Amino acid sequence: MKQITLYPTAKVNLGLYVFEKRADGFHNIESIFYPVGPENSNLIPDKLTVSIFDSAEEKQCLLNNTDDNSKTVGVKGKVRMAETGLQFPGRPEDNICVKAYELLDADFHLPPAEISLEKHLPTGAGLGGGSSDGVCTLKALNELCRLNLSGNQLISYAEKLGSDCPFFMYNHPVLVTGRGEVIKPLPNSIDSLKDIRQNYRIQIVFSPDCFVSTKTAYSIVQKRPHNNSSSNATSAKQYAPLEQLITNPVEMWQDLIVNDFEPPVFQLYPQLCQVRDSLKKLGATYVRMTGSGSAIFALFRK
Numbered sequence: 001m002k003q004i005t006l007y008p009t010a011k012v013n014l015g016l017y018v019f020e021k022r023a024d025g026f027h028n029i030e031s032i033f034y035p036v037g038p039e040n041s042n043l044i045p046d047k048l049t050v051s052i053f054d055s056a057e058e059k060q061c062l063l064n065n066t067d068d069n070s071k072t073v074g075v076k077g078k079v080r081m082a083e084t085g086l087q088f089p090g091r092p093e094d095n096i097c098v099k100a101y102e103l104l105d106a107d108f109h110l111p112p113a114e115i116s117l118e119k120h121l122p123t124g125a126g127l128g129g130g131s132s133d134g135v136c137t138l139k140a141l142n143e144l145c146r147l148n149l150s151g152n153q154l155i156s157y158a159e160k161l162g163s164d165c166p167f168f169m170y171n172h173p174v175l176v177t178g179r180g181e182v183i184k185p186l187p188n189s190i191d192s193l194k195d196i197r198q199n200y201r202i203q204i205v206f207s208p209d210c211f212v213s214t215k216t217a218y219s220i221v222q223k224r225p226h227n228n229s230s231s232n233a234t235s236a237k238q239y240a241p242l243e244q245l246i247t248n249p250v251e252m253w254q255d256l257i258v259n260d261f262e263p264p265v266f267q268l269y270p271q272l273c274q275v276r277d278s279l280k281k282l283g284a285t286y287v288r289m290t291g292s293g294s295a296i297f298a299l300f301r302k
Helices: 055-063 096-108 129-144 151-161 165-169 191-199 214-220 250-256 262-268 270-281
Strands: 002-006 010-021 027-036 047-052 072-076 079-085 113-119 174-177 182-185 200-205 286-289 296-301
Touching (some): 002 129, 010 129, 096 129, 096 151, 129 151, 151 165, 191 200, 200 270, 250 286, 262 286, 270 286
Antiparallel strands (some): 002 047, 047 113, 072 079, 174 182, 200 296, 286 296
16 A cells, blocks of 8 residues: 645635636636645645555455544545545545546556545635645645656646646646636735735634535626726726736735625625624734635734
């Protein structure tokens, strides 16, 4: 047996625009993804352990039951998936980590595997924790099975897992467009981003009674026109490129940068608006909901 343990982290959206639906049924978005983990926030990362077995151990891998009642276990094909920690919807065998295994197995005929996930990042929070789990599974299998896939090849598989999965192949802020799959790394020289790295701590607040369905959020958000521009004075939502707005000092962001999901989601869950206002009163420089919710993050100067 060979085994590797990784610690999937998360992201926050420093700003987020939602445009009208495309012909393929997806929405175009524009966002700045910023990586968050224990080094710069209060987040506890997930713990992902991937084990692969030789053929003699295959039966034991797939059929061996656990006596630990804290685990939820599912078996699909050659994969045994064990979950602990935070509860999240769906069967273990339908977890995105299993989907990541199946993607690679279809091309490389992988040995049987067990995936153990200790979940700390909540689902339905806009943090991309599930996507991060899936991408870390790709990375672990690439190393364990000596597939020698390049970064660009892994990104290609990540795109098939989900729209925001490719981001987790990076470890720095990026501009995200398209349906979330078009990624442009941002220069390290941007003063505001350097300021965050050096002088800010990110505080993330979860509301356990708020599970925001992404599908619901997209159904209630006011979409921007496809050809939005700063010159479109008649638009209900004025537009300025996020890549331009984040070059302003962090102290100016609250009045300049928005998340289009906030107004409708706050109307649905007023307690999230109260969380935002409370963080502002505590002295946060910038407070926003991340993704389609429900987590609220705040930048506090150290």
